[in-house]
Amino acid sequence: MNLSAPPPHLDRLLQPATAHPRAWDLLRSLCDDVGARFPCTEGDVAAVAWAQEALGLAGLERVHAEPAEATLWHRGAESCSLLLPRQQSVALTALGGSVGTPEGGIEAEVIEFASLEALDAARPEEVAGKVVYLHHVMPRMRDGTGYNAASAVRMRGPSHAARKGALACLVRSVGTDSWRAAHTGALWYHAGAPQIPAAALAIPDAELLHRALAEGKRVRTVLALGCSPMPVGMSANVLGDIPGTDLGGEIVLLGAHLDSWDLGTGALDDGAGCAIAIEAARRIASLPARPRRTVRVVLFANEELGSGGGRAYASAHAAEAGRHVAALEADQGDGKPWALRVPAAMRESALARALHASLAPLGIELDPGVSRGGVDLAPLGHLGVPFVDLRQDVTRYFDFHHTANDVLDNVSRVEIEEATMAFSVAVWLLANAEESFSGVNQGEGTATRADIAAR
Amino acid sequence: MNLSAPPPHLDRLLQPATAHPRAWDLLRSLCDDVGARFPCTEGDVAAVAWAQEALGLAGLERVHAEPAEATLWHRGAESCSLLLPRQQSVALTALGGSVGTPEGGIEAEVIEFASLEALDAARPEEVAGKVVYLHHVMPRMRDGTGYNAASAVRMRGPSHAARKGALACLVRSVGTDSWRAAHTGALWYHAGAPQIPAAALAIPDAELLHRALAEGKRVRTVLALGCSPMPVGMSANVLGDIPGTDLGGEIVLLGAHLDSWDLGTGALDDGAGCAIAIEAARRIASLPARPRRTVRVVLFANEELGSGGGRAYASAHAAEAGRHVAALEADQGDGKPWALRVPAAMRESALARALHASLAPLGIELDPGVSRGGVDLAPLGHLGVPFVDLRQDVTRYFDFHHTANDVLDNVSRVEIEEATMAFSVAVWLLANAEESFSGVNQGEGTATRADIAAR
Structure with missing residues (x-):
């Protein structure tokens, strides 16, 4: 790649x-016309x-759906009072x-x-016959640091409590807001521990408890x-090339x-990522030149509760894993990108320098850490992608x-457009690079579910 | 009043x-130990x-309760879907x-x-047999401009809709946030119009509708x-001198x-005002000198739905109305005060200049408009107080x-302390002023319910 001249078509x-903030328009359609997309619901099928349809309209080819295992779970009615x-x-959700x-x-x-x-x-x-409440406070940070630790408490807490004989487990919502809206999220029941009911309290309610x-009151619930x-x-993954x-x-x-989860309309998590990916691909597909490498958009099924989509894709495409020269995931809402992170082996490469040079005008720095991918990409990482x-x-992401x-009203038209530009530039450069770097990630850590926010 | 020297004790x-943010501590006790205070509920009695007790601990005398009419109303279960x-x-509330x-x-x-x-x-x-939805958007303004117009739609909309044969009336919540929490508030059924059910949609849900x-869809609810x-x-007003x-x-x-309303714990509306009034009075009561005039704190009953407390006080104290030389109300949450407003006849007085001179260091300007009081004070205004x-x-007030x-977590410890200082200074100066200005408000407008936010 010639670093003295800007790579072709980047200006476009x-x-x-501005006239048509297309990423936001796509998201509006997804949120309004489809709504929540919890696996195995009508919304999931509609999505x-x-x-x-959206990938076809964006100019992608070979658009199709591929089956993916998904988790059936129904929230039902829920209520809680503190005495x-x-x-x-109090506001809580399972x-x-x-x-x-x-x-x-x-x-x-x-x-x-x-x-x-x-x-x-x-x-x-001390614990037997009681309801355990886990009070772990997540900080507000641009890079999401603190989500890992907080979500580990949410995921593992119920089984830890059950092992001590608790009847149920409540956690402080994993979030950074102060509103009466509880944050759901997956739990992991450990094999061998009794399965007890578990829910998150909205942050003000958790703080009240x-x-x-702390005052020494005996509180019942x-x-x-x-x-x-x-x-x-x-369910199904949706692909287009x-x-x-x-x-x-x-x-x-x-x-x-x-x-998405069932509570909102999944605008930020991960409607925004879908809109970014589709619109970034549309921008690339509408350039006067084709990319040298194939650009593939994958909209994964069932990330939130079981990661069935990521596993299904890696399993169905294992034979061509070696031909995946790079994978990116947009699963951090509408936030403006602020850093680029690449595999360790690529950090000193001309390609990394070219990526950074092209992204720097958007305010994106080169992060010294090692790229981690997203939850959906983890099974590909194990195959060396x-x-x-x-x-x-993500300063505001964990409020919602x-x-x-998590609805359209809390998405920034400006930021989602900036994120779309950054992803389109990165994908375009990777697809046209002189060098290839397949396999450079071999042996490095790949993201776990708990890593998602700390990328 | 001598303007060349600072009035006594203002420094205190x-x-x-800082060590004990007492206004916030009082509010914490009210929110945590009492909670919501909807008239004729257990919370109201506890309040x-x-x-x-709080007025007594603050050093006030002649502390007692006086009966006030209150409105009984029960929210019950509520649900709404849009087709x-x-x-x-969707999130809504009656x-x-x-x-x-x-x-x-x-x-x-x-x-x-x-x-x-x-x-x-x-x-x-066009309207008969349908549900009317009123889409009025309230802007975010420091001075609450826009609340009057928006709350008029909320209050009057149901009867206007009923007169056209509507089955029910929905309004966009009167608020400035983008969260799935509907804003309740009183309605006024007009005599002669059928009484139809009425509710507010949370703002994101109203925007979805x-x-x-706007796309021309037929939507059922x-x-x-x-x-x-x-x-x-x-219920009862609580007084202390x-x-x-x-x-x-x-x-x-x-x-x-x-x-307070029943939905939150009335932290901002109007727990904050109660805490400001009690703590401002405590600060005055603990000065080494007594005020020349009597300082009276009145915590009114039933402001939200019927204004029974304000009417009861004015009625019980009508004979001494002429001895009320000034009345102030704290009913705008925890916000930092930014302007002083006095009766027109007082604007050029030495007292107004002294008030302004003492409040200016807190960043408070002299507002050219005419003072309006609060909803609870309106009946006193009619008596010439x-x-x-x-x-x-109130930039953030209408989010909650x-x-x-409307819970403790959304109250600023810093701002409520600043508001407390400002009220204590104003009350202290008014109680010690050389001049008296009883009756200056005669014939001027007094606040209506709809004026509260526009003061």
Whole structure:
């Protein structure tokens, strides 16, 4: 790649579409016409049809859906009061995958722990027969640092509590807001631990409980969760290609996930990523030249509760994994990208310098860390596919993430457009690079579910 | 008043209580220990006891409760879906005082109007049998401009819709946020119009409906409101005095309202005002000198739905109305005060200059407009009591106002302390002024319910 002249057509990719903010328009259609896209619901089915139409309209070819395992789970009615002793109805929502409470709900005393370690250190007789409340506070950070630790408490807390004999487990919502909207998210029941009901309290309600317990009050809770168990169903990944020219057998993959939680309309998580990916591809497909390598958009199924889409893609495409020269995922909302992260082996390459040089005018720095990919890409990472990360600003993302407030109104038209430009530039450069770097990620860590926000 | 030397003890009133942010501590106790204070509920009864204890602890004398009429109304269960045609469950809440829907709810087509005027101009056959949706957008302004116009649509809309034969009336929430929390608030049924159910949609849900209708879609709604009618009950105003010295027969009244809506814990509306009033009075009561005039704190009952507290106070104290030389109300949340407003006849007085000179270091300007008081003070205004307004910054207030998000977590410890200082300074100066200005407000406008935010 010639660094003395700007790569061809970048100026067009960097042109803001002020008259028609297309990424936002796509997102509006997804949120308004389809709505929430929880696996195996009507919304999920509608989304798979919507995505195929959108990729076709964007000029992609070979658009199709591929089956992916998905998790069936139904939230049902949910309610909770704290007896402080005055009765305060609180906002909470079940964690994804939770079992429900017994008929008639649970009434029990609440015991608080500041960490899984503190819970693990408790005597079982302190915990047995009570509802465990885990008070872990997530900080507000541009790079999402703190989400890993907080989501580990959410995911693992219920089984840790169950091992001590707790009847149910409540967690402080994993989020950074101060609104009465609880943040859902997956839990992981450990094999061998009893499965107990688990839910997240909205942050103000969690803080109210925390203050009461800190004052030494005995607090009881009345909890009813109507959620029901998890057989496995089917959903679909949606794929589309911009076929490459002389290196058309090689693939640059741009992913996002099409599924969403049920509470909002999945505008930021991950409707924004879908809109970014589709519109970035449309911008590339409408350039006067084809990319040398094939650009593939994959909108994954079922990221939120089981990662069935990522596993299905890696399994179906294992034979061509070596031809995936780079994979990127847009799953950090609408935030403006602020850093580029590449595989360690690529950091000193001319390609990395070219990527950075082209992205720097958008305010994007070169991150010294190693690229991690996204949850959906993790199974590809295990097959040696190298990741390129555009780290987006998530300062506000965790105010809305996994809540009823994850709706179109909280998406920035300006920021989503900037993110679209950055992804289109990165994908275009990767698809046209002189060098190839397939396999450079071999042996490096790939993202786990808990890593997603810390990329 | 000698303007060349600072008035006595002002330095102490302006000392921030950093070690113990007492206004916030009071508010925490009110929100946590009492919670919501909707008239004629357990919370209301607890609040009346709490307020008497708090005024006593603050050093006020003659602390007692006086009966006030209050409105009984019960929200009940509420639910609403839009059929876009895809079904979207939306966040809404009944307007205070609304009748419920018939057993089984209402299902009907939605018709939108941008204003009461547009609704009034519609042909009845366009509206009859439908649910009217009123789309009025409130702007975000430091001084709350726009709340009057928006709340007029909320209050009057249901009867305007009923006169055209509508089955129910929905309004866009009167607020400035983008969260899935609907803003309740009182409605006024007009005599002679049928009483139809009325509710506010959360702003993102209102915008979703608006977009669908703007695209020409036919949208139906399924609406169930379990609210029940309004007999009249009893609550109480809570009063306490700091008796004055040589002019002790004259009264400077500092008011706030003790009741709140049921959805949050009334932290900003008007727990903050109660905390400001009590703590401002405590600061004055703990000075080494008594005020010349009596300082009276009144925590009014039932501001939100009927204004029974304000009417009861004016009625019980009509004989001493002429001895009320000034009345102030704190009912604008925790916001930092930015302007002082006095009666027109007082604007050129030495007292107004002294007030302004003492408040200017807090960043408070002299507003050229005429003081309006608050909703609770309006009946006193009709008796000629002059108002002094401290206009607080309400830029963020209407994000939370009348919603489930009106909780302690959304109150600023810094701002509520600044507001407390400003009110204590204004009250202290008024209570010690050389001049008196009783009656200067005669014939000037007093606040109506709809004026509250525009003071």
